[in-house]
Amino acid sequence: MVNIDITKQLQGASGDMNLDVKLHIKQGEFVALSGKSGSGKTTLLRILAGLEQASGEISVDEKIWLDRKNNLAPQQREIGFVFQDYALFENMSVEENLLFVNKDKTLAEHLLEVTELTELKNRLPHKLSGGQKQRVALCRSLMNRPKILLLDEPLSALDPAMRTKLQNEILTLHKEFNITTIMVSHDPSEIYRLSSRVIVLNEGKVINDGSPKEILLKTTGSAKFSFDGELLDIIKVDVINIAIISIGQQLVEVVVSDEEIKNLTIGQAINVSTKAFTPIIKA
Numbered sequence: 001m002v003n004i005d006i007t008k009q010l011q012g013a014s015g016d017m018n019l020d021v022k023l024h025i026k027q028g029e030f031v032a033l034s035g036k037s038g039s040g041k042t043t044l045l046r047i048l049a050g051l052e053q054a055s056g057e058i059s060v061d062e063k064i065w066l067d068r069k070n071n072l073a074p075q076q077r078e079i080g081f082v083f084q085d086y087a088l089f090e091n092m093s094v095e096e097n098l099l100f101v102n103k104d105k106t107l108a109e110h111l112l113e114v115t116e117l118t119e120l121k122n123r124l125p126h127k128l129s130g131g132q133k134q135r136v137a138l139c140r141s142l143m144n145r146p147k148i149l150l151l152d153e154p155l156s157a158l159d160p161a162m163r164t165k166l167q168n169e170i171l172t173l174h175k176e177f178n179i180t181t182i183m184v185s186h187d188p189s190e191i192y193r194l195s196s197r198v199i200v201l202n203e204g205k206v207i208n209d210g211s212p213k214e215i216l217l218k219t220t221g222s223a224k225f226s227f228d229g230e231l232l233d234i235i236k237v238d239v240i241n242i243a244i245i246s247i248g249q250q251l252v253e254v255v256v257s258d259e260e261i262k263n264l265t266i267g268q269a270i271n272v273s274t275k276a277f278t279p280i281i282k283a
């Protein structure tokens, strides 16, 4: 069990802001940490890792990491950390990057196998793709068999196919190591696929905490489908108006009436929902 009860004064975009978070996270949970830019997500992870000061208490399985008298150094906290940038040792091969943390060759070989990196174990980081580097960073973060894995948007720079591949690998390793995982993510499909709990921060405070279904699905009420997107364009084809809307990685076209157009502005954030239709799903 991870117990967090911390505060820290931050300089938010529009003046001072207090990061004020109280959470209990169960062993083996996969928590997605979400919320607007500047809401305090990275700072919270850095405080957990011991990379940033804060007041309050953090304890993990009865062991105190932070309180009035104690403040364990990052290397004494049993954590693995993967950031958006890979931060690998450039002069060391893939395998050396892992063994630098811990000389356990069997574990290194196993992690490289799960992430399909065995063939690349002698390569230097500059000869790897972004996705491969991020897999090395993930393997390295697990070399000390940490109690908590902190992931700060580790997949945001990758293309959709590589993202999905790494999501599956993260999930495999999370389950195998039964490691408590906290992952910052803005991507609803990623959050839904990986996490068992979603915590939403706003202005340094937890404003939502629940299962991915409770937090992410908006199809309550009579609407059957509901998507948030951005209105990119409205084009006229013969007598009908078609709105071009970007939803996630996809563009969709929706027919709109002359009446509806009056309330729409290009670039606007909009919601698309429908009440009664039978979608066809193809694999």
Ligand SMILES: Nc1ncnc2c1ncn2[C@@H]1O[C@H](COP(=O)(O)OP(=O)(O)OP(=O)(O)O)[C@@H](O)[C@H]1O
Residues within 6 Å of the ligand: 009, 010, 011, 012, 013, 035, 036, 037, 038, 039, 040, 041, 042, 043, 044, 052
């Ligand atoms: N050590 C610090 N002292 C004071 N203010 C800080 C400190 N570190 C970060 N901040 C400020 O606190 C706010 C929250 O930053 P943080 O990086 O935690 O947000 P975030 O939710 O991770 O945002 P993003 O999604 O853009 O990465 C920002 O306005 C930032 O400038």
